[in-house]
Amino acid sequence: GEDVEQSLFLSVREGDxxxxxxxxxxxxxxxxxxYKQEPGAGLQLLTYIFSNMDMKQDQRLTVLLNKKDKHLxxxxxxxxxxxxxxxxxxxxxxxxxGKLIFGQGTELSVKP
Amino acid sequence: GAVVSQHPSWVICKSGxxxxxxxxxxxxxxxxxxxxxxxxxxxxxLMATSNEGSKATYEQGVEKDKFLINxxxxxxxxxxxxxxxxxxxSFYICSATGQPFSYNSPLHFGNGTRLTVT
Numbered sequence: 458g459e460d461v462e463q464s465l466f467l468s469v470r471e472g473d474x475x476x477x478x479x480x481x482x483x484x485x486x487x488x489x490x491x492y493k494q495e496p497g498a499g500l501q502l503l504t505y506i507f508s509n510m511d512m513k514q515d516q517r518l519t520v521l522l523n524k525k526d527k528h529l530x531x532x533x534x535x536x537x538x539x540x541x542x543x544x545x546x547x548x549x550x551x552x553x554x555g556k557l558i559f560g561q562g563t564e565l566s567v568k569p
Numbered sequence: 570g571a572v573v574s575q576h577p578s579w580v581i582c583k584s585g586x587x588x589x590x591x592x593x594x595x596x597x598x599x600x601x602x603x604x605x606x607x608x609x610x611x612x613x614x615l616m617a618t619s620n621e622g623s624k625a626t627y628e629q630g631v632e633k634d635k636f637l638i639n640x641x642x643x644x645x646x647x648x649x650x651x652x653x654x655x656x657x658x659s660f661y662i663c664s665a666t667g668q669p670f671s672y673n674s675p676l677h678f679g680n681g682t683r684l685t686v687t
Contacts, residue, residue, distance in 0.1 A: 465610075488675070490675070497578075497660075497680075497681065497683065498680050498681065499573075499575070499662050499664075499678030499679050499680045499681050500613075500662070500664075500676075500678045501678070502675075502676070505675075545612065545613070549675060556603070556615070556618060557675065557676065559612045559613045560612060561611060561612045562610075562611070562612050564610070
């Protein structure tokens with residue numbers, strides 16, 4: 458199976474919070490990342506968290522990491538239509554700097 | 570910030586021809602570049618890793634004779650799809666890391682190339 462798994466779709470109303478979930482399998486993961494991909498474009502790094510952290514907040518984005526359950530989530534507060542995109546979580550493993558394992562991506566649809 | 574320019578953004582070619590895709594780091598030296606392939610509604614599949622001045626390392630199942638990767642300088646890597654067929658139609662994305670590698674921005678992505686083989 459996949460090393461990194463995400464649900465494929467999420468639909469929310471503008472102004473609500475969005476929570477995108479991700480699970481991974483490798484306990485040696487050192488850093489975990491969230492990327493955003495808009496249609497026809499490359500990936501944009503949103504935020505990252507080191508594996509010894511539980512939470513990280515950056516403006517409207519909150520990342521929660523449960524290392525015991527190997528579960529990562531991204532919460533977007535006050536979701537806007539411009540947040541509609543595909544969100545990928547990714548993990549890096551020790552001594553493989555730069556080589557990331559990506560999830561399948563979650564397509565976030567924000568309805569006005 | 571670090572910028573990776575990928576060219577062309579889209580290309581249509583006939584079956585049997587070869588297509589070259591360029592990936593350039595504009596304001597940093599890219600010691601390592603990665604080439605990904607992405608099918609619609611799917612994740613990025615790593616094809617190969619290239620380090621400047623050495624042969625690319627291909628992932629299992631990726632034909633190195635079909636997908637030729639050259640990383641001749643610290644700012645340029647190319648992917649050539651040789652004898653392209655319709656099943657090679659896909660979205661190809663490059664990414665690059667500089668020196669020193671930093672976890673807070675591990676990969677800088679190009680905007681991708683949409684290849685359609687007719």
